[in-house]
Each structure stands twice: as C-alpha cells, then as structure tokens.
Amino acid sequence: MSLVNHGAFLVSEELTEKSNLALLDCTLREGSYAVDFQFDEGFVTRLLARLNETPMPMVEIGHGIGLEAERAGIKAGNIDHFRWCELANETLTKKPWGMFAQPEFTRLSTIAEMTARGMSFVRVGMEPDRVQANLDYLRRAIETCPAVYLNLMKSSATPIEDFRTMLEGVPEGIAGVYVVDSYGAMLPADVRRYVTAVSQMFPTVGFHGHDNLGLATVNSVCAWQSGAAIVDGTLDGIGRGSGNAPVESLAGIVNLIDDDVFDYREMAKLAQFTRSSLELVVDNRMMQVLGGVIGIHSGYFPLVEQLAERCGTEPAHLMATAVRLAEQSARPADIQAAAEQIAADLQRLPHQKDTLRLDQPQTPVDPDDVVTADAITLAKIAA
Amino acid sequence: MSLVNHGAFLVSEELTEKSNLALLDCTLREGSYAVDFQFDEGFVTRLLARLNETPMPMVEIGHGIGLEAERAGIKAGNIDHFRWCELANETLTKKPWGMFAQPEFTRLSTIAEMTARGMSFVRVGMEPDRVQANLDYLRRAIETCPAVYLNLMKSSATPIEDFRTMLEGVPEGIAGVYVVDSYGAMLPADVRRYVTAVSQMFPTVGFHGHDNLGLATVNSVCAWQSGAAIVDGTLDGIGRGSGNAPVESLAGIVNLIDDDVFDYREMAKLAQFTRSSLELVVDNRMMQVLGGVIGIHSGYFPLVEQLAERCGTEPAHLMATAVRLAEQSARPADIQAAAEQIAADLQRLPHQKDTLRLDQPQTPVDPDDVVTADAITLAKIAA
Numbered sequence: 001m002s003l004v005n006h007g008a009f010l011v012s013e014e015l016t017e018k019s020n021l022a023l024l025d026c027t028l029r030e031g032s033y034a035v036d037f038q039f040d041e042g043f044v045t046r047l048l049a050r051l052n053e054t055p056m057p058m059v060e061i062g063h064g065i066g067l068e069a070e071r072a073g074i075k076a077g078n079i080d081h082f083r084w085c086e087l088a089n090e091t092l093t094k095k096p097w098g099m100f101a102q103p104e105f106t107r108l109s110t111i112a113e114m115t116a117r118g119m120s121f122v123r124v125g126m127e128p129d130r131v132q133a134n135l136d137y138l139r140r141a142i143e144t145c146p147a148v149y150l151n152l153m154k155s156s157a158t159p160i161e162d163f164r165t166m167l168e169g170v171p172e173g174i175a176g177v178y179v180v181d182s183y184g185a186m187l188p189a190d191v192r193r194y195v196t197a198v199s200q201m202f203p204t205v206g207f208h209g210h211d212n213l214g215l216a217t218v219n220s221v222c223a224w225q226s227g228a229a230i231v232d233g234t235l236d237g238i239g240r241g242s243g244n245a246p247v248e249s250l251a252g253i254v255n256l257i258d259d260d261v262f263d264y265r266e267m268a269k270l271a272q273f274t275r276s277s278l279e280l281v282v283d284n285r286m287m288q289v290l291g292g293v294i295g296i297h298s299g300y301f302p303l304v305e306q307l308a309e310r311c312g313t314e315p316a317h318l319m320a321t322a323v324r325l326a327e328q329s330a331r332p333a334d335i336q337a338a339a340e341q342i343a344a345d346l347q348r349l350p351h352q353k354d355t356l357r358l359d360q361p362q363t364p365v366d367p368d369d370v371v372t373a374d375a376i377t378l379a380k381i382a383a
Numbered sequence: 384m385s386l387v388n389h390g391a392f393l394v395s396e397e398l399t400e401k402s403n404l405a406l407l408d409c410t411l412r413e414g415s416y417a418v419d420f421q422f423d424e425g426f427v428t429r430l431l432a433r434l435n436e437t438p439m440p441m442v443e444i445g446h447g448i449g450l451e452a453e454r455a456g457i458k459a460g461n462i463d464h465f466r467w468c469e470l471a472n473e474t475l476t477k478k479p480w481g482m483f484a485q486p487e488f489t490r491l492s493t494i495a496e497m498t499a500r501g502m503s504f505v506r507v508g509m510e511p512d513r514v515q516a517n518l519d520y521l522r523r524a525i526e527t528c529p530a531v532y533l534n535l536m537k538s539s540a541t542p543i544e545d546f547r548t549m550l551e552g553v554p555e556g557i558a559g560v561y562v563v564d565s566y567g568a569m570l571p572a573d574v575r576r577y578v579t580a581v582s583q584m585f586p587t588v589g590f591h592g593h594d595n596l597g598l599a600t601v602n603s604v605c606a607w608q609s610g611a612a613i614v615d616g617t618l619d620g621i622g623r624g625s626g627n628a629p630v631e632s633l634a635g636i637v638n639l640i641d642d643d644v645f646d647y648r649e650m651a652k653l654a655q656f657t658r659s660s661l662e663l664v665v666d667n668r669m670m671q672v673l674g675g676v677i678g679i680h681s682g683y684f685p686l687v688e689q690l691a692e693r694c695g696t697e698p699a700h701l702m703a704t705a706v707r708l709a710e711q712s713a714r715p716a717d718i719q720a721a722a723e724q725i726a727a728d729l730q731r732l733p734h735q736k737d738t739l740r741l742d743q744p745q746t747p748v749d750p751d752d753v754v755t756a757d758a759i760t761l762a763k764i765a766a
C-alpha cells in the first residue's frame with residue numbers, strides 16, 4: 001500500500017507558537033449517556049467534591065443531550081436540572097460549572113434560571129448549518145449567562161471552507177467556539193485544519209472528541225497544539241458511543257510533555273473511582289467503527305439497524321448510501337432515503353434480491369412508514 | 384502552561400518515503416491476558432475461521448506471556464500449545480500463524496516442535512539489555528523456525544542511543560525487530576525516534592503498543608509512517624492492562640487515509656463478535672495511568688500495591704522511586720529497594736511517620752521478606 005502524500009499522522013516536534021490549555025471535565029454530562037442518564041446521587045456528590053479539590057479548570061454536569069432534553073421525548077435523567085444545581089452548589093465551591101443546551105428543546109428561560117442558581121457557563125450545541133437560524137437564540141443566551149460557548153456538532157460533516165459563511169454574525173460576546181468530532185471520524189490533520197480555521201474567526205476555540213477510532217486523545221492534544229484553548233475529557237473516557245478522551249490520560253500526557261498542571265495522579269484515582277462505581281451501557285463495537293469511518297452519528301444507529309434489516313442490506317452499505325445522499329451531515333431523512341434507494345435497487349436486481357431472500361426475509365420498504373415516529377424523533381435530536 | 388519546544392504531537396502531512404504496512408492480529412495471544420488465559424475453544428475456532436477469510440497478513444495465538452509460561456509458575460492457559468496448533472491447522476489454512484516465546488522458559492525444542500506442527504513464525508521477547516545474553520538462543524531459534532522476530536520489551540526504558548551496542552551481533556537471519564511500548568508510555572515522537580533508529584539497524588521493524596494513555600492507535604500509525612513494516616493490533620483492543628491498538632480501528636484508519644486494504648468492515652464485525660463473546664478481567668485504571676506516565680510494567684502492579692501499602696506510601700511515589708533507582712527498566716528488585724528507601728526515609732522523619740501512622744497502620748519493611756517468592760517470580764517474568 002502506498003502512503004505517499006497520505007501523511008495525516010506523522011508527528012513533528014516543531015511548535016512555533018505559545019499555547020495554553022484548559023481542560024473541561026464533562027464526565028457528569030457526557031458520561032450520562034453511558035449510564036442511560038441515571039447517575040447515583042451519592043457517586044455524583046463524592047465525585048464533585050473531589051473534582052473541586054483538583055486543578056481541573058471547568059466542570060460540566062447535567063443531562064448528556066442537554067437541558068430539558070426530556071421535552072423532546074428523550075429519556076429524562078434521574079437527577080433533574082434543579083437538583084444538579086443544588087448538588088453543584090454544595091460541592092463545586094471553587095469551580096466554574098456549566099451545562100449543555102440545544103435550541104430545539106432548551107428554553108432560554110431555563111438557561112436564565114440555571115444561571116440564577118449558580119451556573120456560570122452554558123454550551124449550546126448545533127450543527128454548523130443551523131447557526132444562522134439560531135443567531136437570535138445565541139444573542140439572547142449571551143445576555144443571560146456569563147459565558148456561552150457554541151458547540152459545532154458533527155463539525156467534520158461540513159467542509160471547513162463553509163464555516164466562514166455559516167458562522168457569520170455569531171455575536172462577539174460568544175465565549176468560545178467548539179470543533180466537535182461527533183462521529184469520532186477526524187484524523188489529527190483534520191483536527192488541525194478545523195481548529196486552525198476556527199481560530200482565525202474566534203479568539204477562543206475548543207475541541208470535543210470521540211474515540212470510535214482510538215484517536216480522541218491524540219486529536220485533543222493536536223487541537224491544543226493547533227491553538228485550541230479548551231479541550232474536553234471524561235474520567236475513564238466514559239461517554240456516548242465509544243466514549244471520549246480520558247481526562248486522566250490528557251492530564252498524564254500534559255505531565256509527560258510539560259508539567260503536572262492537572263494533578264494526573266488524582267485524576268487517575270478519580271478515573272478508577274468512576275470505573276469502580278458505575279455500571280456502563282455496552283455499545284456495539286461494529287456500529288461504532290462503521291460510524292467513525294463512514295460518518296454517522298451513534299444516535300442514529302438504532303434507525304440504521306432497523307432499516308438495514310428491513311431492506312436486507314448491511315448497515316455499512318446503508319450508512320455509506322445515506323452519507324452520499326446527504327447535503328450536510330447524514331440525518332434521519334437521508335438514512336430513510338438511502339433505505340428506499342437500496343430497496344428500489346434490489347427490486348431492479350431480481351437475482352440478487354432472491355439471493356438475499358434466501359438468507360433473510362425481506363419486507364418491502366413502505367416510504368410512508370419507514371420508521372416509527374419514536375425512532376425519528378429520537379434520532380433527530382441526538383446530540 | 385507554555386508548550387514552546389514541546390510539540391511531541393503536532394501532525395504533519397509530509398511523507399517523503401513510500402511505506403508499506405502489515406497488520407498482525409494478536410487477539411488470541413495478547414488478548415489471553417484479558418481472559419486470565421482461559422479462552423473458550425468454540426470462540427477461538429469461530430474467530431480463527433473468520434480471520435482466515437480476512438486480508439489480515441499475520442495471526443498470533445497461544446499463551447499471552449509465551450510458550451510454556453507455566454514452566455515459570457505462570458497460570459497455564461486452558462488450551463495448551465499442542466491444542467493451539469491443532470486449532471490453527473484446522474482453521475487458518477490461508478494465513479501464517481505464530482506464537483510468542485521468552486528465553487527464560489520457552490525451550491528451543493518446543494519452538495522446533497511447534498514449527499514442525501505448522502507454526503511459521505515465533506516472536507522472542509526480551510528487554511534490550513538481555514539481548515547479548517541471548518544471542519545464541521536467537522541463532523538457534525532461527526535455525527529452527529522459518530521466521531524469528533525479536534520483540535524488545537519495555538523498549539522505552541532503554542535510551543535509544545544504547546540500542547546499537549545492545550543489539551550488536553543479532554543474527555542477520557532475524558525476520559524483524561520490534562519496538563515494544565510495554566508501559567503504554569511512549570508519545571508519537573518517541574515512537575518515531577525509536578522506530579527510525581531501529582530501521583537503521585534492521586531492514587524490518589515492527590511496533591507493539593499499549594493503550595494506557597490512549598495513544599496505542601496513533602503510535603501504531605506513527606510507527607508505520609516512520610518506516611515500521613508490521614504493526615500489532617487486537618480486536619476490540621483486548622490485551623494486558625489497558626489493552627492494545629484495536630485492529631479494527633487501524634483497519635478503519637487505513638481505509639480513511641488510503642484504501643480498504645484490511646476489510647475494516649469485517650474487522651469491525653469480528654471486534655463486536657469478540658466483545659459480545661468474552662467476559663474480560665477489569666484492570667485498575669489508576670494503576671494503568673500511573674504505569675504509563677511513570678513507566679512501570681502492569682505485571683508488577685500487584686507487587687507495587689503490596690509494598691506501597693506495607694510502607695504506608697502511595698503507589699505513585701513507590702513507582703517513581705523505583706524508576707529513579709533502576710539502571711534499566713524498573714524490575715522487582717528496584718521496587719523492593721524503593722520500598723526500603725521510602726521506609727528508611729519515614730524512619731528519619733518521625734513527625735511525618737506519625738502522621739502516616741494515624742491514617743494507616745505501618746508495618747516496617749523487612750528486607751529479607753519484602754515480597755513473597757510468588758510475587759517476585761510472577762513479576763520477573765511478566766511479559
């Protein structure tokens with residue numbers, strides 16, 4: 001296999017600029033996916049109290065998909081957002097703490113209410129092509145909360161060249177803009193390209209990675225070395241799908257490269273505390289790898305599996321077809337259209353269809369009833 | 384935090400040389416650590432039969448620590464090496480398959496016997512400073528087996544400058560020399576330095592990584608881009624301690640960078656098959672991070688925990704002291720010496736000692752009985 005001109009990874013030891021790194025621990029927000037949004041309150045209290053004593057600069061808590069996700073039909077957390085505020089106020093006396101929001105279901109009044117109860121930052125998630133429609137939401141959030149970050153979900157599905165237009169008019173008051181590798185699909189060179197480009201538009205850039213292909217940690221370090229100021233991590237890497245960059249690894253690497261800025265030994269203890277305290281949802285490794293390579297959000301995996309089975313094809317084929325059809329990131333409508341196209345192709349290939357039928361009974365796809373309303377609703381708002 | 388001149392990670396897109404990559408799947412050798420050396424035979428047969436149909440170039444099987452590890456007091460596998468040969472011959476009709484060996488306990492006659500039964504390569508593991516003492520073993524192994532690889536365990540504990548002297552006289556017939564990141568402690572820039580240096584001494588270089596700090600995958604890709612011909616991976620990353628580079632991730636990344644050389648979709652299926660079939664030993668995340676950052680082999684963790692508790696100190700402090708005392712890699716004698724030194728220091732600091740005593744009853748360290756014979760034996764031969 002020739003690799004000439006494909007050196008997306010080769011390391012360099014040159015760094016021409018000074019760089020600073022802040023870590024954001026989002027174990028108790030992102031990690032909630034891994035416990036089906038049910039965190040034991042005793043664990044939460046003990047963990048927050050110990051995080052309060054670490055040098056971790058920022059802590060995020062709350063529902064993984066965002067404040068008031070239950071308004072969109074998502075399973076509610078056992079700890080509601082009012083209770084999260086109480087827990088944080090009791091324990092995080094020395095740390096700024098924040099929550100996640102999505103304009104689809106998080107009311108601005110709720111952001112205001114959380115802020116009044118001590119929340120000092122909010123991260124508002126949306127895909128890059130949705131930013132223009134949400135400029136007013138961002139403006140009003142900024143009037144309400146001391147620090148509002150814009151998290152560009154599924155960043156890699158949008159060509160970086162389109163970012164400038166899509167991000168036009170984002171209020172100057174924004175605290176920072178995040179590149180988000182929702183698919184766990186980015187290579188270090190992609191991270192550098194995206195972070196560098198966003199750095200040219202906004203003074204503070206963040207990075208949030210996923211570990212589908214085992215690159216969340218190096219991507220986080222690369223983001224930081226490309227000028228990102230804030231990088232996210234979770235204890236023991238717990239999070240949606242394949243999880244995230246383990247914050248204790250990032251702390252350890254910082255110690256190896258530079259100095260023990262984040263007390264990696266305490267973070268390692270907290271990672272073990274997390275591992276020994278929680279029972280995690282087990283994800284499907286095949287789907288996570290396919291999602292990473294092809295670029296499909298893990299929130300859509302149930303829909304993909306359902307439709308792939310219904311039209312007698314492999315999930316990988318359905319995913320790749322959906323990505324080809326999609327104008328931006330592949331969304332439920334694209335996955336549905338892909339399933340219809342595959343079903344139609346199979347109709348035109350009677351021999352192949354018969355072969356498939358031998359292996360698996362094939363139900364023709366009905367375009368009007370291709371997925372249950374629930375699957376679509378859930379898929380649409382998957383963070 | 385300043386990062387000037389610490390750019391161990393920054394990615395580059397330049398590659399000046401053509402490179403070729405072979406993957407070695409060692410799920411059924413390295414992964415045996417993760418199941419306490421007990422693999423269900425039905426799983427093994429099904430997995431090997433499916434690996435036989437993939438483009439995976441090489442497959443390693445057998446006891447994780449090496450052929451005849453039980454001769455050194457290590458727990459035996461439920462499948463002995465004769466049975467492994469039978470299983471491989473029944474299933475791996477299209478693949479070269481091999482096993483792991485260590486001169487301390489693997490007899491040359493056993494390598495000969497396995498070769499007669501179809502084994503086409505053996506990987507002989509030892510630390511770099513043990514190579515000179517084992518040149519004859521290597522020579523005789525090469526006379527016996529078609530392909531003998533030299534795996535330099537704990538490579539990073541030896542300064543790369545010392546490799547040339549230590550590797551002098553390695554027979555030209557060696558099939559390849561492996562850089563092994565046993566601690567999961569290497570940064571991509573370290574991997575490049577070690578792989579490049581070994582490439583200047585031997586035509587074929589391999590890399591075997593561990594994932595303590597989340598860098599096994601990127602390190603493997605960096606090894607390959609630095610001239611390594613063979614890179615190891617395991618399905619779902621199963622292996623000793625924090626595990627290894629997931630071979631399905633490496634296959635997926637190769638597809639993203641270049642082409643689908645290794646059928647990443649089938650490898651992803653096999654990873655899920657592995658995940659859903661096995662119940663894994665759960666490691667201690669804190670110890671894995673400490674081992675990665677400080678540089679202590681996970682095989683010594685039980686010894687570290689035992690001695691740290693006995694002299695009333697933190698495992699991290701004991702590990703760091705042992706590494707400081709060690710001439711090469713930290714070995715059981717160094718950990719023991721470190722414990723003695725810490726105990727003596729505590730004797731000289733009565734106030735601190737009293738404080739410690741309040742928290743934890745402290746037993747004075749007896750240099751003659753500092754660890755059980757079992758712990759030392761096991762630790763000495765940990766691969």
